[in-house]
Structures are given as structure tokens and as C-alpha cells.
Amino acid sequence: MNLIKLNAIDSTNTYLKALVSNHELEDYTVVMAETQTQGRGQMGTKWVTEPGQNLTFSVFKKISCLQSDEQFYLSIAVSLAIYDALAFFNIPDLKIKWPNDILSWNSKVCGILIENIFKNGHMSAAVIGIGLNLNQSDFDGMINASSLKQITGVYYNKVEVLQKIVDRIKFYEPWVVERRFNDLKTSYENLLFRKDKPSTFKRKDGSLMMGFIKGISDHGMLKVLLEDEVIEYFDLKELRLLY
Structure with a gap:
């Protein structure tokens, strides 16, 4: 080094x-x-x-x-x-x-x-x-x-x-x-923080949503389970995890 x-x-x-x-x-x-x-x-x-x-x-x-x-x-x-x-x-x-x-x-x-x-x-x-x-x-x-x-x-x-x-x-x-x-x-x-736990997220338009982190995609997008068992993927510009 x-x-x-x-x-x-x-x-x-x-x-x-x-x-x-x-x-x-x-x-x-x-x-x-x-x-x-x-x-x-x-x-x-x-x-x-x-x-x-x-x-x-x-x-x-x-x-x-x-x-x-x-x-x-x-x-x-x-x-x-x-x-x-x-x-x-x-x-x-x-x-x-x-x-x-x-x-x-x-x-x-x-x-x-x-x-x-x-x-x-x-x-x-x-x-x-x-x-x-x-x-x-x-x-x-x-x-x-x-x-x-x-x-x-x-x-x-x-x-x-x-x-x-x-x-x-x-x-x-x-x-x-x-x-x-x-x-x-x-x-x-x-090792993902809040994986499989109910979490609050903020979308880029400022709106809030609830979901469960399930992992990431092969390209690093966050995999989130939403209501009605719907899976969506988000990149860094689209979503922010709140505590």
C-alpha cells in the first residue's frame, strides 16, 4: 500500500x-x-x-x-x-x-x-x-x-x-x-439494514410509502415488497429509506 x-x-x-x-x-x-x-x-x-x-x-x-x-x-x-x-x-x-x-x-x-x-x-x-x-x-x-x-x-x-x-x-x-x-x-x-422488516420510504416526489426490503437486483437496485404482494425495484435516485 x-x-x-x-x-x-x-x-x-x-x-x-x-x-x-x-x-x-x-x-x-x-x-x-x-x-x-x-x-x-x-x-x-x-x-x-x-x-x-x-x-x-x-x-x-x-x-x-x-x-x-x-x-x-x-x-x-x-x-x-x-x-x-x-x-x-x-x-x-x-x-x-x-x-x-x-x-x-x-x-x-x-x-x-x-x-x-x-x-x-x-x-x-x-x-x-x-x-x-x-x-x-x-x-x-x-x-x-x-x-x-x-x-x-x-x-x-x-x-x-x-x-x-x-x-x-x-x-x-x-x-x-x-x-x-x-x-x-x-x-x-x-447484512442489509431493515431487511424483512416493515419500513418507511420516501419517493423522489416526496411521497411516503411502506414496504419490506427483500434484497437487491443483480444490478444493485433495491427490491421492495409493497402492498398486495407486489415487488418493485428502485435505484438510488428514486427512493430513500427512512428510519
Whole structure:
């Protein structure tokens, strides 16, 4: 692992993508920042982090085996890797909230933003951005957010946790390369937050609906059982799971 440590940066994903555009990077090059001023999440949301207290980093991963409609399997592999790493540190009651938030005791502790790199119309690599609430103690009124230290009372070493996450990404890499998609999908579905429980969702038009999460499609869409035993599939732009 080639680790680049920075004091402050707008976004580790943005910094790493700029590096990729100008240099030939080693696989698993990692950029870690003590302070990230413009961290981003899914759908353009901001990732708010207390300076120096959390683990914010991006991983450059060469990957060319996925078709455009198979990219969610990389997201699954990264989600499973983080789940495993946090389980190693005895973080309790871990779940994956679709598509790729990691929860402990129903509170968000980690978010993932993967930005794929294409050459000649084909995926050639990905920049995997991870924001993990490690030692932060104050979330300034943020609902359903917590940190590992708040949950366990333990102070965590950032590099140690980073290394464990990268090690687990390397563990799941062959699953993606060898196209063990069923194994990835099954493992992911078994860890889904609120699976088979009555849940409330918000549609993109603002309306609410009730349903049961049953899993995901082969392309990562959320599979929801609605009234009258009707199954529907939703992508990230169409639906948001409420608590």
C-alpha cells in the first residue's frame, strides 16, 4: 500500500483523481487526510467531519473486469470489507444500509463514494472514497450519526483501522475478478439494514410509502415488497429509506 498523508484537502477523491490524470499510480495507492473540507457522499451530499478526529481516505483500485451494469459489485465488495474490518474491532450491531452506508446500533458511522474511471468507454479503475467516524465526539445535531469511539469508548488509531480496511478490500478483490457475484450478493443481502422488516420510504416526489426490503437486483437496485404482494425495484435516485 502506497500511503500519501495530507494535513488538509478539499476532498481525497478529488485529489486522487487529479493524481490519476497526471501520473501512473500504483494499485492501492491511498490518500488520507487529517482534515477534509469538502467531503462528498452519495447524490452530492456533504460528509461533515471534525478535523483530525476521523478517518477520511481514498483508494485507487485498478479494475477492468466489470461491465457498466456490474459496477455495483465493487460497491458491495467495499461495503463487506468495511463491515469485516469494523467487526474485527468488535464494533457492535453492524448493518449495511442500502446502498453502502455502514451502521452500528442504527447510527451511521461510515459512508462510501466510489467514482469510476473509464478509458475508451470501458471501466479501467475506481477511486474508492471512505469516510469513517472514528474518534469524533460531537456531531452538532446530526441525526443518526455516531462514531466508533462514541459507541465503544475506545480511542482508535487511524492508520491501524485504515490498514485493516484495505486488507479486507484485497480479500474481496478475487470475488469481483472471478465474478463470484452470487456470493457477493448473498453476503450483502444478509447484512442489509431493515431487511424483512416493515419500513418507511420516501419517493423522489416526496411521497411516503411502506414496504419490506427483500434484497437487491443483480444490478444493485433495491427490491421492495409493497402492498398486495407486489415487488418493485428502485435505484438510488428514486427512493430513500427512512428510519
